[in-house]
Amino acid sequence: MKVSVMGINFDDMTLEGFIAEGMECVRTKQKCIVVTPNAEIALVAKQDVDFKRLLNSARLVLPDGISIKMAAKILSLPIRYKVAGIEFCEGMCRELAQSGRSVYLFGAKPGIAEMAGENLRKKYPALTIAGTHDGYFTPEQEGEIIADINAKSPDMLLCCLGAPKQERFMFKYKDALSVPVMVGAGGSMDVFAGTVKRAPKIFIKLGLEWFYRLITDPKRIKRMIRIPIYLWDALCYRIKGDKNND
Numbered sequence: 001m002k003v004s005v006m007g008i009n010f011d012d013m014t015l016e017g018f019i020a021e022g023m024e025c026v027r028t029k030q031k032c033i034v035v036t037p038n039a040e041i042a043l044v045a046k047q048d049v050d051f052k053r054l055l056n057s058a059r060l061v062l063p064d065g066i067s068i069k070m071a072a073k074i075l076s077l078p079i080r081y082k083v084a085g086i087e088f089c090e091g092m093c094r095e096l097a098q099s100g101r102s103v104y105l106f107g108a109k110p111g112i113a114e115m116a117g118e119n120l121r122k123k124y125p126a127l128t129i130a131g132t133h134d135g136y137f138t139p140e141q142e143g144e145i146i147a148d149i150n151a152k153s154p155d156m157l158l159c160c161l162g163a164p165k166q167e168r169f170m171f172k173y174k175d176a177l178s179v180p181v182m183v184g185a186g187g188s189m190d191v192f193a194g195t196v197k198r199a200p201k202i203f204i205k206l207g208l209e210w211f212y213r214l215i216t217d218p219k220r221i222k223r224m225i226r227i228p229i230y231l232w233d234a235l236c237y238r239i240k241g242d243k244n245n246d
């Protein structure tokens, strides 16, 4: 079920539910674009109607971050689960490995996707890494990248170019790419590569992953300031009695 939180239509589903739906699309070869908006991305979408439209055109919209759940709570909307994009990607890799399928790793700085591939292969030996490409390319190179992905014919594309670049890329090439599941997964490639550490489980459990990211990378403060702004927005909508802001 889609639930609109200030104009973005999130799916209220468990991690397992998202993975089951993703795998169904892999098996039936249906196109499935997956987006993972957090508070920062939601605020970008507030200023950029075209980007918001893209997010709302995705088949699966993961509430990626405790702030989305908190905003929903402020607005008395039924978002019960927070589902991190990286957990979806990891779960999909596990399932793809179990059925002898493949993933193409696209994004991050040169060399990172290869490192991520090595680590994923160690964890899931039956997973095929169909191909890799870094996320720094000119518009002229896009054709080559599409051709490479299609030649390798993966079951899933991890598109880690940061938002909104990754969403624009996936939608622009949706028809040209012969890949069933495409996921806009931001910094997940860096985490799979091991160059960025995810917060310890206790931080994740307490909904304090944002705080861990802030203390380990204080430069993010400029981006993280958007979290309280997003929650303040939710409060204003509640006061105005407007839940959706469409």
Ligand code: UDP
Residues within 6 Å of the ligand: 107, 108, 109, 134, 135, 136, 160, 161, 162, 163, 165, 185, 186, 187, 188, 189, 190
């Ligand atoms: N990135 C990229 N191409 C670009 C800009 C960014 O591949 O033109 C990568 C960047 O190297 C990083 C990821 O996109 O690996 C974005 O990470 P960020 O921390 O912004 O993502 P988040 O998970 O916070 O959305």
